[in-house]
Amino acid sequence: MNLNVLLGLQWGDEGKGKIVDVFASRYDVVARFQGGPNAGHSLEFDNVKHILHNIPSGVFHKNIQNIIGNGVVIDPVIFRKEIDELKEKGININSNLSISRKAHLILPTHRILDAASESAKGKSKIGSTLKGIGPTYMDKTGRNGLRVGDTEGNDFHDKYRFLKNKHLDLLAQYDFDYELEEKEKEWFEAIKTLKEFAFVDSEHTINHLMQQGKSVLAEGAQGTLLDIDFGSYPYVTSSNTVCAGACIGLGVSPRNVGEVYGVFKAYCTRVGSGPFPTELNNSEGEKLQKQGNEYGATTGRPRRCGWLDMPALKYAVMLNGVTQLIMTKADVLSSFDNIKVCTAYRMKDGSLIEHFPYNQYDIAEPVYKEIKGWDQDISQVKRFDDLPGAFKEYVRFIEEQTGVPVHIISTGPERKSWIEKN
Ligand code: GDP
Ligand code: IMO
Numbered sequence: 510m511n512l513n514v515l516l517g518l519q520w521g522d523e524g525k526g527k528i529v530d531v532f533a534s535r536y537d538v539v540a541r542f543q544g545g546p547n548a549g550h551s552l553e554f555d556n557v558k559h560i561l562h563n564i565p566s567g568v569f570h571k572n573i574q575n576i577i578g579n580g581v582v583i584d585p586v587i588f589r590k591e592i593d594e595l596k597e598k599g600i601n602i603n604s605n606l607s608i609s610r611k612a613h614l615i616l617p618t619h620r621i622l623d624a625a626s627e628s629a630k631g632k633s634k635i636g637s638t639l640k641g642i643g644p645t646y647m648d649k650t651g652r653n654g655l656r657v658g659d660t661e662g663n664d665f666h667d668k669y670r671f672l673k674n675k676h677l678d679l680l681a682q683y684d685f686d687y688e689l690e691e692k693e694k695e696w697f698e699a700i701k702t703l704k705e706f707a708f709v710d711s712e713h714t715i716n717h718l719m720q721q722g723k724s725v726l727a728e729g730a731q732g733t734l735l736d737i738d739f740g741s742y743p744y745v746t747s748s749n750t751v752c753a754g755a756c757i758g759l760g761v762s763p764r765n766v767g768e769v770y771g772v773f774k775a776y777c778t779r780v781g782s783g784p785f786p787t788e789l790n791n792s793e794g795e796k797l798q799k800q801g802n803e804y805g806a807t808t809g810r811p812r813r814c815g816w817l818d819m820p821a822l823k824y825a826v827m828l829n830g831v832t833q834l835i836m837t838k839a840d841v842l843s844s845f846d847n848i849k850v851c852t853a854y855r856m857k858d859g860s861l862i863e864h865f866p867y868n869q870y871d872i873a874e875p876v877y878k879e880i881k882g883w884d885q886d887i888s889q890v891k892r893f894d895d896l897p898g899a900f901k902e903y904v905r906f907i908e909e910q911t912g913v914p915v916h917i918i919s920t921g922p923e924r925k926s927w928i929e930k931n
């Protein structure tokens with residue numbers, strides 16, 4: 510009766526969507542437990558790329574039940590767009606997607622508040638995806654939020670108006686222009702689409718399925734270093750992205766967590782503002798961005814790129830209790846003569862530390878270990894044994910440092926591009 514959890518160990522975009530899609534056929538259920546349309550999960554098969562925001566990445570497998578859990582925040586407008594795009598591709602998921610009544614709704618005014626808040630912050634802005642995530646979770650914890658289950662009540666419109674008026678009062682404090690009427694119309698239209706899906710008390714659904722012996726995969730969004738508690742606060746998202754978040758966001762006891770799959774890129778990327786100790790503002794960073802096609806799946810923004818950060822990775826492994834590592838984008842490093850891994854930080858006060866510090870802006874520079882590159886395209890390799898020696902050395906080093914085995918190595922964006930390491 511296990512819930513396996515798959516999540517990101519860095520600043521998001523580790524390739525979670527692709528890996529969930531690879532694993533999905535081994536599961537009966539795939540469930541999202543936090544985040545919302547700030548997520549952009551890419552899946553590629555049969556030469557077509559799909560990007561999912563609100564919808565779990567199991568939807569391309571016919572016999573899988575997909576659940577949007579209570580910890581998720583949903584924008585009905587983005588949800589409807591995703592549904593329509595899938596329908597255009599001949600994929601109808603009405604019968605295999607259910608939504609928790611307890612998931613919170615992102616209102617048009619949440620999105621406007623997000624934009625107004627970011628604009629007022631000027632240079633210190635978070636670099637939010639502007640999807641209304643922060644304001645929606647603020648209303649959730651402030652006990653003002655509107656939930657999916659509220660759409661079933663006769664007083665839904667009254668509740669909506671009450672919350673909207675609260676938001677309008679808040680917006681009056683900002684010097685920020687906005688349009689609302691059209692957005693509201695679109696939002697109420699989209700609510701109709703949302704209501705075509707089964708609303709469930711997903712904590713009961715999931716626990717019941719688990720009791721029946723069904724296997725459940727919890728799909729994380731964002732990454733550990735964007736966690737509201739443990740990430741590089743305040744440059745984080747507004748939910749718990751770590752493994753414990755799966756228990757909260759689905760209503761599953763921690764005793765039922767089985768495998769914890771930690772997905773990480775063979776290097777690092779970050780979108781938006783905030784500290785990034787190993788960031789490369791040079792031609793190597795540009796090369797990683799180009800070779801890795803590092804542009805945000807949700808906002809299209811270029812992703813900042815840098816070398817693998819071992820203290821940060823070890824921190825993420827510890828917080829999540831990772832049992833198996835999954836390395837993605839290994840192919841992107843192929844053309845580098847030498848690659849680097851940060852193993853410690855030289856702090857501004859001259860000290861040397863090997864842990865992820867409270868304030869990452871106190872880091873003066875990363876201390877690197879240089880590793881020989883492998884001048885060989887690995888995108889077509891199918892067996893671990895056939896990988897270049899230098900690459901295997903890189904994997905061994907990561908396993909030794911983290912104390913966790915690397916289970917899967919992803920070698921390209923396509924569903925078929927991965928290697929299992931025994
Ligand atoms: P997610 O948010 O964690 O699901 O990741 P994204 O989809 O936002 O970003 C990952 C990007 O890398 C997408 O464009 C994927 O298609 C791509 N990708 C995933 N795995 C690999 C890989 O092993 N190699 C390469 N070259 N691209 C990959
Ligand atoms: P996936 O699931 C990468 C970043 C934003 C910003 C910060 C806060 O695709 O990995 P928010 O909109 O949540 O208030 O933004 O978090 N961010 C992500 N970065 N991948 C994501 O999701 C992200 N979701 C949010 O860029 O810095």
Ligand code: MG
Pocket residue numbers: 521522523548549550551806807
């Ligand atoms: Mg993404």
